[in-house]
Amino acid sequence: MVERRAFSAPGKALLVGGYLVLEPEYKSYVVALSARMHAVVSTSEAIQKGNPSIQVRSSQFNNDCWTYQLQQTNGYSLSERDNKKNPFIEKVLLNVLNYFDPCISNLKDVNIEIFSDSEYHSQSESSLKRNSLKKFAFHTKSITEVPKTGLGSSAGLVTVLTTALASVLRKELNPYSKADLETIHKLAQVAHCQAQGKVGSGFDVASATFGSIIYRRFMPELISNLPDMSVSKIQIYKEKLKHLVDETDWNFTADRIRLPDNLRLMMGDVNNGSETTKLVGKVKAWYREAYPSSSEIYENINSKNSAFIDCLNEINNLSKNKQIYDGMLTAINSGNDEAINSYTALKQIRQSVNGIRENFRLITKESGADVEPLVQTTLLDACMKLNGVLTGVIPGAGGFDAIALLTTDTTDLRSQTDGKHDFKDVSWLDLQQADIGVLEEIPSHYDNLRSD
Ligand SMILES: Nc1ncnc2c1ncn2[C@@H]1O[C@H](COP(=O)(O)OP(=O)(O)OP(=O)(O)O)[C@@H](O)[C@H]1O
Numbered sequence: 001m002v003e004r005r006a007f008s009a010p011g012k013a014l015l016v017g018g019y020l021v022l023e024p025e026y027k028s029y030v031v032a033l034s035a036r037m038h039a040v041v042s043t044s045e046a047i048q049k050g051n052p053s054i055q056v057r058s059s060q061f062n063n064d065c066w067t068y069q070l071q072q073t074n075g076y077s078l079s080e081r082d083n084k085k086n087p088f089i090e091k092v093l094l095n096v097l098n099y100f101d102p103c104i105s106n107l108k109d110v111n112i113e114i115f116s117d118s119e120y121h122s123q124s125e126s127s128l129k130r131n132s133l134k135k136f137a138f139h140t141k142s143i144t145e146v147p148k149t150g151l152g153s154s155a156g157l158v159t160v161l162t163t164a165l166a167s168v169l170r171k172e173l174n175p176y177s178k179a180d181l182e183t184i185h186k187l188a189q190v191a192h193c194q195a196q197g198k199v200g201s202g203f204d205v206a207s208a209t210f211g212s213i214i215y216r217r218f219m220p221e222l223i224s225n226l227p228d229m230s231v232s233k234i235q236i237y238k239e240k241l242k243h244l245v246d247e248t249d250w251n252f253t254a255d256r257i258r259l260p261d262n263l264r265l266m267m268g269d270v271n272n273g274s275e276t277t278k279l280v281g282k283v284k285a286w287y288r289e290a291y292p293s294s295s296e297i298y299e300n301i302n303s304k305n306s307a308f309i310d311c312l313n314e315i316n317n318l319s320k321n322k323q324i325y326d327g328m329l330t331a332i333n334s335g336n337d338e339a340i341n342s343y344t345a346l347k348q349i350r351q352s353v354n355g356i357r358e359n360f361r362l363i364t365k366e367s368g369a370d371v372e373p374l375v376q377t378t379l380l381d382a383c384m385k386l387n388g389v390l391t392g393v394i395p396g397a398g399g400f401d402a403i404a405l406l407t408t409d410t411t412d413l414r415s416q417t418d419g420k421h422d423f424k425d426v427s428w429l430d431l432q433q434a435d436i437g438v439l440e441e442i443p444s445h446y447d448n449l450r451s452d
């Protein structure tokens with residue numbers, strides 16, 4: 001019997017903390033999403049004994065497939081059969097293999113099938129395949145050619161692939177054990193950072209691993225100080241990686257949180273194509289040039305980010321008192337500012353978001369980076385007039401891609417916005433908050449997917 005295991009990891013929306021979270025002193029609020037990346041992993045006797053292969057198949061994207069032949073000298077190296085590149089897959093395989101360091105002659109061939117939920121990518125030119133439990137969009141183009149919605153597909157992929165391959169090399173791997181999850185997280189952060197070719201804050205990988213969290217990053221040098229993986233340095237790479245994963249305190253924060261009951265996150269997709277790297281470059285350049293007034297702006301944003309987090313905590317506490325909480329939800333649903341502002345926590349959360357947005361508009365003006373461009377200001381302001389909307393931000397790096405609203409769970413935004421000129425560019429994504437990061441799934445749930 002073929003042994004199989006399956007795992008999934010969620011996408012993300014960074015509600016507050018954009019840019020500041022690149023520095024280890026600032027906290028951010030990250031909501032994990034119901035859109036998940038999945039991996040089904042199985043092994044079979046190596047076709048070429050002593051020369052095993054790992055195949056990663058992503059058949060939703062024009063049957064994309066990468067097959068790596070493994071070599072072991074002092075550490076592991078890989079060659080892809082057709083020279084096809086996928087840096088995220090490559091870095092996961094290299095780091096997981098070099099960390100677990102299995103003896104190559106005992107290794108079987110590994111097959112990993114990736115499935116990604118439809119919200120990660122634009123759905124044009126795709127068709128659905130489903131079984132009674134799951135459905136996935138199949139595209140006519142390869143993964144690099146299908147526009148992304150910005151939910152963190154690479155972080156989801158890296159996290160779930162790390163878990164899947166680790167489960168082959170450590171049979172007893174349990175994604176619900178704290179120690180195993182921490183190992184998965186560190187290996188996934190290293191791989192993601194190396195594949196991106198830049199040091200992001202890692203909030204997306206942390207959320208894919210741990211779920212909805214308050215996140216504060218680790219020092220970037222932990223990863224950038226690793227030696228390169230060239231054949232001559234692979235032995236030392238292996239030792240340093242092991243030390244980094246098993247013996248180093250990364251001193252980061254990933255405290256689990258959840259949105260208050262009866263509030264939900266609504267993501268509106270506005271535009272395809274993300275320019276995070278360019279935006280970050282411009283904001284960092286502005287920060288250096290405008291220092292020290294830029295640091296005062298960051299401190300100001302940070303105090304409002306903290307107020308936002310405190311307000312959500314307070315609303316969570318108030319939700320335990322049904323009478324008060326029903327009154328709060330009714331006020332949000334009424335769309336009446338006076339009724340909403342009569343609740344201090346609601347008034348304060350709106351004030352903190354207004355303050356954050358105001359500062360980002362200032363940064364936009366001073367840096368030339370479109371963190372909150374005018375069209376998004378207009379759109380968010382229009383959203384704030386809808387019934388049932390508590391507050392709204394441009395998630396992550398900002399820009400033209402998306403908006404994120406906190407609404408009551410009884411609000412029907414689609415019916416309020418359909419056909420209205422102000423909302424003509426918005427598609428509401430079918431998403432909810434996910435509390436949990438990596439999950440173990442049932443492999444047979446991915447079998448027999450058929451076209452509609
Ligand atoms: N289903 C998949 N199968 C194989 N590779 C994938 C898959 N999803 C993502 N990837 C890899 O991740 C890359 C996209 O990563 P990138 O960081 O640019 O986007 P993202 O994580 O979705 O965006 P953002 O960070 O803005 O949320 C793809 O080019 C591919 O290499």
Ligand SMILES: C[C@@](O)(CCOP(=O)(O)O)CC(=O)O
Nearest residue numbers: 018019200201202276396397
């Ligand atoms: C600007 C930044 O703080 C957030 C980017 O978020 P997103 O990829 O736009 O969701 C960068 C980062 O934290 O890696």
